[in-house]
Amino acid sequence: MSFVYFRLPHTTQVYRNRITAEPEEIASLAELNGRRGFVIAPFVPSADCPILLLQAEWEPVDIADDCSLESRLVDADYEVERSRYAVDFENYHAQLRDGTFSKIVLARSAHLRATEQIPALSLFARACRKYPRMFIALFSTERSGTWLIATPEILVSGERGNMTTMALAGTKSKDDNTPWSTKNIQEQRYVETYITECIEHYTSDFSVEGPYTTRAGDLVHLRSDIRFNLADTSHIGDLLNALHPTPAVCGIPKAATRDFIVANESAPRSYYSGFSGMLDPDGCTNLFVTLRCMKLNVGNVYTLYAGGGLLKDSTCQSEWDETEAKMNTMRKTFVK
Numbered sequence: 518m519s520f521v522y523f524r525l526p527h528t529t530q531v532y533r534n535r536i537t538a539e540p541e542e543i544a545s546l547a548e549l550n551g552r553r554g555f556v557i558a559p560f561v562p563s564a565d566c567p568i569l570l571l572q573a574e575w576e577p578v579d580i581a582d583d584c585s586l587e588s589r590l591v592d593a594d595y596e597v598e599r600s601r602y603a604v605d606f607e608n609y610h611a612q613l614r615d616g617t618f619s620k621i622v623l624a625r626s627a628h629l630r631a632t633e634q635i636p637a638l639s640l641f642a643r644a645c646r647k648y649p650r651m652f653i654a655l656f657s658t659e660r661s662g663t664w665l666i667a668t669p670e671i672l673v674s675g676e677r678g679n680m681t682t683m684a685l686a687g688t689k690s691k692d693d694n695t696p697w698s699t700k701n702i703q704e705q706r707y708v709e710t711y712i713t714e715c716i717e718h719y720t721s722d723f724s725v726e727g728p729y730t731t732r733a734g735d736l737v738h739l740r741s742d743i744r745f746n747l748a749d750t751s752h753i754g755d756l757l758n759a760l761h762p763t764p765a766v767c768g769i770p771k772a773a774t775r776d777f778i779v780a781n782e783s784a785p786r787s788y789y790s791g792f793s794g795m796l797d798p799d800g801c802t803n804l805f806v807t808l809r810c811m812k813l814n815v816g817n818v819y820t821l822y823a824g825g826g827l828l829k830d831s832t833c834q835s836e837w838d839e840t841e842a843k844m845n846t847m848r849k850t851f852v853k
Contacts, residue, residue: 518537518539519534519537519538519539519540519571519656519657519658519659520533520534520537520655520656520657521533521534521555521571521573521654521655521656521657522534522578522580522638522641522654522655522656523652523653523654523655523656523794523795524645524652524653524654525652525803526649526650526651526652526669527649527650529645529649530577531577531578531579531580531645532575532576532577532578533575533576533577533578534555534571534573534574534575535574535575535576536571536572536573536574538571538572539658539659539660540554540555540557540569540570540571540572540658540660541569541570541571542567542568542569542660543562543567543568543569543570544562544567544568545562545568545758546558546562546568546754546755546757546758546761547754547755547758548568548754549568549570549753549754549757549796550751550752550753550754550755551751551752551754551798552570552754552796552798553573553796553797553798553799553800554570554571554572554573554795554796555570555571555573555656555793555794555795555796556568556569556570556571556792556793556794556795556796556804557569557570557571557656557658557661557788557791557793558757558761558788558791558792558793558807559786559787559788559791560762560766560767560778560786560787560788560789560790560791561762561775561779561786566785566787566788567660569658569660569661570796571658573795580638580641580642580645581642582639582642582643582646582853583639584635584636584639585853586633586634586635587633587635587851587852587853588631588632588633588634588635588851588852589631589632589851590629590630590631590632590819590848590851591629591630591631591632592627592628592629593630594627594628595627598625598627599837601625601783602623602625602783602833602837602840603833604783605623605625605781605782605783606623606827606833606836606837607833608781609621609623609777609781609827610827610829610831610833612777613827613828613829613831614829617773618768618769618770618773618774618777619707619768619769619770619828620704620707620764620768620769620774620826620827620828621767621768621769621774621777621778621826621827622764622765622766622767622768622774622778622790622824622825622826622827623782623824623825623827623836624766624778624782624784624786624789624790624822624823624824624840625783625784625822625823625824625840626784626789626820626821626822627820627821627844628818628819628820629818629819629820629821630816630817630818630819631817631818631819631851634817635851637655637657637663637665637813638655640655640665640813640850640851641653641655641665643849643850643852643853644665644667644850647667647734647849647850648667648733648734648846650669650731650732650733651667651668651669651733651734651809652666652667652668652669652671652794652803652805653666653667654666654793654794654805656793661787661788662812662813662814663812663813664788664807664810664811664812664813665810665811665813665847665850666793666805666807666808666809666810667734667809667810667846667847667850668805668806668807668808668809668810669685669731669733669734669738669808669809670683670685670765670805670806670808671683671803671804671805671806672757672760672761672763672792672794672804672805672806673753673756673757673760673802673804674802674803674804674805675747675801675802676800676801676802677750677799677800678746678747678748678750679744679746680744680745680746680747680802681742681743681744681745682712682716682742682743682745682760683712683740683741683742683743684705684708684709684711684712684713684727684728684740684741684743684763684765685705685708685731685738685739685740685765686701686704686705686707686708686738686739686764686765686826687701687702687704687705687738687739688701688736688737688738688825688839688842688843689701689736689737690735690736690737690842691732691734691735691736691737693737697730697739699830700828700830700831701739702728702739703828704826704828705728705738705739705740705741706728707764707769708763708764708765709725709727709728709741709743711763711764711769711771712743712760712763713725713743715756715759715760716743716745718759719745719747719755719756719759720745720746720747720748722745722746723743723744723745723746724743724744724745725741725742725743726741726742726743726744727739727740727741727742728740728741729741733809733846734809734845734846734849735842735845735846736842736843736846750798750799750802751798753796753798753802757792757804761791761792762775762790762791763806764826765806765826766790766806766808766824767790768826786822787812788807788810788812789807789808789810789822789824790806790807790808790822790824791806791807792804792805792806792807793805793807808823808843809823809843809846809847810822810847811847819847821844821847821848822844823839823840823841823843823844824840824843825839825840825843
């Protein structure tokens with residue numbers, strides 16, 4: 518039996534899917550043309566990790582955090598994860614130093630055990646309360662497992678062809694008042710350029726606002742908003758195929774960095790850095806990149822995911838610290 522709960526950014530209403538049937542499995546994003554439902558897409562579709570499309574009928578619900586417990590997350594493999602990340606970083610960074618790639622995103626996962634069992638809906642309710650600017654979703658299917666997401670990044674959002682996407686990159690603490698570094702500015706510019714070039718293949722009617730600083734939890738990012746008119750929404754699957762994965766989660770050039778990531782990253786990304794949300798070519802579409810997320814496993818074990826964009830001047834320690842800061846988004850749902 519599947520379930521989906523979500524809350525859109527800057528809103529308070531939670532919605533639940535009335536339909537609990539298991540999703541349809543889809544091989545490619547182009548097959549989403551003309552389709553409607555809740556989409557759960559991985560970083561790269563495969564036989565083991567397909568695109569999932571759930572039929573959806575939404576009902577508003579009130580979700581309360583009735584659990585008084587708090588929990589610590591214990592990482593018994595921290596040093597192993599550090600060592601594995603350092604090896605991955607050197608492998609990825611070598612591709613930047615020799616000019617093979619302009620940018621590539623290195624991701625990692627952490628398997629943590631909670632000292633107390635907190636219900637999934639309580640974690641969801643806490644995420645809704647702590648992160649009002651983010652898209653919050655809790656979904657579970659037999660194929661995907663159970664995931665909690667609190668993401669700041671829109672992939673495609675809009676109604677009847679009046680659409681918005683964003684170029685989001687660069688990361689620092691909300692308390693860091695220093696100017697944005699050249700590395701962060703360049704990283705965000707790569708993403709913005711790629712996305713606008715993709716949009717130009719589908720419409721000449723678009724505008725770009727930004728970049729500007731936007732907050733996501735305890736972090737801030739550089740963001741540009743790209744608004745465009747999509748005359749033929751029945752082919753939105755083709756647009757998604759062109760956009761995803763953006764350089765914000767993949768790299769430049771897209772195909773080569775995507776293939777390198779799949780072949781070389783220590784831990785498979787699964788549905789992390791894919792996208793999820795509501796798809797309706799004749800109504801409202803709200804699709805978000807699956808960032809700041811965790812998979813809820815059996816035995817009180819959680820898999821947290823995070824990544825960061827590498828450029829030639831990136832350092833291993835600063836990139837590791839960035840992934841830790843991003844994982845804290847999920848860690849904080851274990852406290853009231």
